[in-house]
Amino acid sequence: MNLLPFVGDARNPAIRPVDAVLIDVPCTGTGTFRRHPDARWRIKVSDIAVMSALQKLILRAAAKVVRPDGLLIYSTCSLEPEENDAQIDSFLSDNLNWILEPPPEGSVPPELLDGGRLRVLPHRHGTDGAFAARLRRVS
Secondary structure, eight states: OOOOOOOSOTTSOOOOOEEEEEEEOOOOOGGGTTTOTTHHHHOOHHHHHHHHHHHHHHHHHHHTTEEEEEEEEEEESOOOGGGTHHHHHHHHHHOTTEEEOOOOTTSSOGGGEETTEEEEOHHHHSSOOEEEEEEEEOO
16 A cells, blocks of 8 residues: 655645545544543634534545545544534535445444444543544445
8 A cells, every 4th residue: 555645735635636535634622521621611612613614625625636436534533513424424415426435344343333434432432532434435
């Protein structure tokens, strides 16, 4: 596997088409409150809307550089539905040439999967919260 690290503005990636893209998008970080309890006092409700708008731009821009049959992994350390499921659901409804593809069998413990999406919850799994979705561009 060849890896191409990219540093730049993810809203407008200037790279050639690739087989796979991982985007760990900026988020509110609500999944890290157990390690950073002070963060809950710094985050405003309006931050969710700001981050969601940025995430939407990044997700759609990243999708443009994925070749047909390629993968796009979207991840956050947020627990907020607006930053996770809503982003994926909106993207899939707007882009019919993409599907949600669960991780390969055995690669992720079943208790971390929720409808084919990775969902780690601090109160259930004893770690930081996280979300990820694996998307495949279909021909």
